[in-house]
Amino acid sequence: MIDLMNINPGLWIILAGLVCALFPKTDGTHFIRKFFLVAAPVFAGWLIFQMHSIEPEYIRGVLNFAGIELTTLRIDGLSLVWGYLFCLAGLINGIYGLHEKCRITDSSALIYTGAAVAGVLAGDMITLFIFWEVTAISSVFLVWKGGEHAYAAGLRYLAIHVFSGVLLLAGAVMVAESRGGDFTFNFIGLNTPGGWLMMIAMGIKCGFPLLHNWMQDAYPKASITGTVILASFTTKFAIYALARGFEGVDILIWVGAIMTCFPVFFAVVENDLRRVLAYSLNNQLGFMVCGIGIGGALAMNGVVGQVFVHVIFKGLLFMSIGAVMYRTGTAKASELGGLFRSMPFTAVLCLIGAGSIAAFPLLAAFVTKAMILAAALEEHLWVPFAMMLFASAGVMEHSGIKVPHFTFFAHDSGRRVKEAPWNMLVAMTLAGILCIVLAWPWGGYELLYSLMPFEMEAYKPYTWDHVVFQLQLLFAAIFAFTLLKRYGVYPAERRSEIIDSDWLYRRLGLNMALWTSDMWDRLNMHVSRLQKRTIGKVGQKLYQMFSPAGAMSEAAPSGLPAVLTAGTLFVTLIVIYVLGS
Structure with a gap:
């Protein structure tokens, strides 16, 4: 008999994806594929829970291959959170894609989800590399399903991610050589050339400055369901790898601070709302990278919490714009507006996601982002703190206001469409409920804090100082947006191509x-x-x-x-x- 407790749970999701790929494309197998799409992440999450209940640090699947010891399964305080999160994201994405009848999308989504789960549960750098590349190869099909304009973007996406894997493997070999052949994936640092190569490889996947353009290139060109799935795993997988291998590395403070700021300027003038959200994704990743660079219990717990809620509220925003695109055929701000009349439920759920990413009190990011800012203040990092504060106001402007405003409440485009399909509404409602529950001041955020991997003193997000300061910041951003719109200074939404640093190559x-x-x-x-x-x-x-x-x-x-x-x-x-x- 197969011992389930010795096998990486992500492999079962990958197996489900391979089985789905073998099913013929008929109506009968469509329901079987959708069952696997929803059930496989739930089964993997249940396995992770069972394993962690046996031992707080669960290590299994130790193999010796060509003289190298591989640890294919490790569940500890850090990987546990990502494992739960990716299974939850797989479930929500599966519900959102129930209307899809594409076998490639279903199988690719499962393999991609499983590779991400297996990767964060890997205990050595070789296993990490294998699933690092599987995520790239499996996810590119989600880009290619976006249509005729997605093929070239998919090739660029695949090339840069395979290149990232090559750097990761080369760096892992060099790091292991400096350790006497030990490939265990723990703290790496920058004391060796291999450490630098591995950090650059991870930086490509999480969008370091000048290495970020693959997100704005590929995500808006992917299929509607594919974009939602892509936004859940790749970048957060890279954040996990950085948190595991480079906690407290000072250069990440400044890299992250820059990441929070520069996407704001692009998102303000961008017309494609999925590209706006891609820039916003880059902005939010900057907070996480900066927190990893600061290090320490408070900052790292802030990173873990921010990653958890970010997957949920960013997924909610991508899902709401995807639902609009599904009904209208476009995600261009210049072609939308007034849709609250025909898609009211989607509009409300989009507002919840917008308020969550802007860190409104009682919504998700309010209880997590503040920990990173507080850690920066404790370390007297005044300039990075000011940059993150500016970025917080900026994200309120472009994701908290611009996305819902130009989609649902700006000039009436005259479009009268149906509400989103029932499965999309269920997935968005589940994400919206989580955005509220995980920030609820009466026990909700404590549930989120209980997942934190590091011990820390009791942190209370709902203090008068924090609530008042955050509301002042948010209302100042709202006032600035209103003032600029009133006097016609705010950039008009028009059909255009924004030139980013990818122009250089x-x-x-x-x-x-x-x-x-x-x-x-x-x-x-x-x-x-x-x-x-x-x-x-x-x-x-x-x-x-x-x-x-x-x-x-x-x-x-x-x-x-x-x-x-x-x-x-x-x-x-x-x-x-x-x-x-």
Whole structure:
């Protein structure tokens, strides 16, 4: 019999995805696939709960492969939270996608979810690398299902994530070499070149500055369901890896602080609301990266809590815009507006997600983001604190106000559509309830805090100072938005393409490559011409000298060639004799 307690729970979700891929595309198998889509994450979550109840630090699946010890299953205080979270996200995403009849989407979603769960439960760097790459390969199909414009974006997405995996593996080998062959995945640091390679690999997946563009490129081009699923796992998997391997590394403080700020400016002028949410995703990841750099119990608990609620409220926002796109066929702010009349439930749920990401009191991020800010203050990191404070107001502007405003309440686009399908409403309602319950001041946030992996002194988010300060910040952002709109200063929503740093390699870099290729072709052409002329002239001279009608034949005595041949043979024999002796 198979011992369930020795197998990484994520593998069962992957197996369910492979089974779904083998089912023929018929109406009967459609219901079986949807059952697996919902049941597999629940089963994996139940296994994680059972394993953790046996031992607080549960280590199983230890293998010896080619002299390397692999730990395929490790559940501790840190990986436990991510394991639960990814199973919960898999369940909500499965419900949201019940209307989908695409076998590829169902199987890819399950394999992607399972690889993310298995990856965060990996105890060594080789196992981590394997599932790191499986998440990339399985998720690219969700991008490609977005339509004709998604193919190139999917190729770019796949290339950069495979490259990230190559860096991760190279760094892991170098780190293990410095440890005497130990591949255990614990704190890594930046004391070795391998540590730098691994941090860059993780930075690609979580969107470090100048490495972030794959999100804004791929997420808006994926299918409606695919975008929701993509937003749940890849970046949070990378945050887990950073939290495990680079806690307290100072450079991450500044990297994270920059990440919180620069997406604000792009999101303000972006017209595609799914790209706005992709920039907002990058902004929120910055808070987590900054918290990892600060380190310590308070900051790390803030990171873990922020990751947990972020998957829920960011998923809720992507789901609400996805529902609008499903009914209207567009996610462009310039083409939407007034939809609260025909999609009222979706509008209310979107507002809950918007309030949660903006950290309104009684909503999700209010009880988690503040811990990271408080940790920055405790360490006297005034500049990063100010940058995160600015970013908090910015996220209120672009995700808390802009997304719901231009979708549901701005100028009436005249669209009258049906409400979102029932399964989408169920998934969004579940996420909305969690956004409220996990921040509820009477026992709700304490449930979230009970999952925290690090011991800390009792932190109380609902104090007068915190509530009043946060409301002042949020209402200042609302006032600024209203004032700018009133006087026509706020950027108008228009069809346009926002130039980001990817222009450096997608436009400038491409043009440089084409110019270099053209110059190389021209150089080869000139060298070829010169070569032909030189060889032609030399050949002509040799022919003139040694042909039967040439100068040598005319001027030399008839016996001279025989004498030269004999001399050459004599010299050759002497050389062979000397070398042979």
